Amino acid sequence: MTGDATTRLVVLRGNSGSGKSTTAQELRKRIGRGIAWIEQDYLRRILLREHDRPGAPNIGLIDQTARYALDHGYHVVLEGIFYNPTYGDMLRRLIADHAGVTGVYYFQLAFDETIRRHATRELAKVVDAEQMRDWYQPCDLLGVPGEQVIDSSSTLDDTVERVIRDLTWTAGGSVAHPVED
Template sequence: MSVLVVVRGNSASGKSTAALAVQQRFARGACLVVPQDVVRRQMLREPDTAGAANIELLEHIAIFGLARGLVVIVEGILNAGRYGSMLERLTAAADHALHYCFDLTFEETVTRHIGSSRAADFSPEQMAEWYHGWQPLSFADEIRIDASWGPEAIVDRIHRDILACGERPESAVE
């Protein structure tokens, strides 16, 4: 059984932190995190534009994990206009698909960024260029995560929802 989890939202909202924390709740090799930033910015070093190679590569990596029956967490800004078609194909390819989207104000994302370990990586001015507000996907009911959700509540919810997709004996941490 394959489970796709999509965690989207603006820069510095907590997507990567949540995805990695959920992964830690599963045994080694049971959960694959596919971070948009790593694929786009590090592996390919390309801008975030329509039709960019990272979109196809993200899809291939996720399909690989789904075919192996893993929990696959695709996380990133994942702008609906550029990544929506790919996410729709992934959703159709999974036995179960769960969608979460951080819906934070620009001011909240800047506040979170300033307190993060990546604060020196990019400026609030750069973040303003990337900020797109709420962009719901037309094909999925996304759980909307606002500023009232604490980190542990986010991780608990995602983990609980994954487990509800079916009994996964490998969900215990080693």
């Protein structure tokens, strides 16, 4: 087991430009300290500077980072494309091993919408629409119990409130034990 009954694990997955990072950032802002935001792109592209491929070292590093944070009382927001054939086994093991409440969300947007959103990002200068097309997966679900699809009709506020509501059990709407400021 990893974490404990009070830790929360949020898995935000989906295509590039679907709103995962924005959602993770807003969750952290609203909940406050005590949230470890683990970005697939940061660990893979920045820290290790590696290509996304099956069996690559970033997969184990992401898993170990999430487990370490959970085991030390942090809530974890795990965010990335996390293509199922490459990351699915690791994610399913992590989800199964987590002792606390877990929420798994797949951001499903049409390709045209991901391109429109991508065009507003700094990465658009480096990655073009054709590369995005190669990466795009129409519905890459993990198939875990409780996995939810977030579609383009869900606003940022709707999505963040949904995640907070799904992972909250106190009447006041707060997460159980965030680290104090």
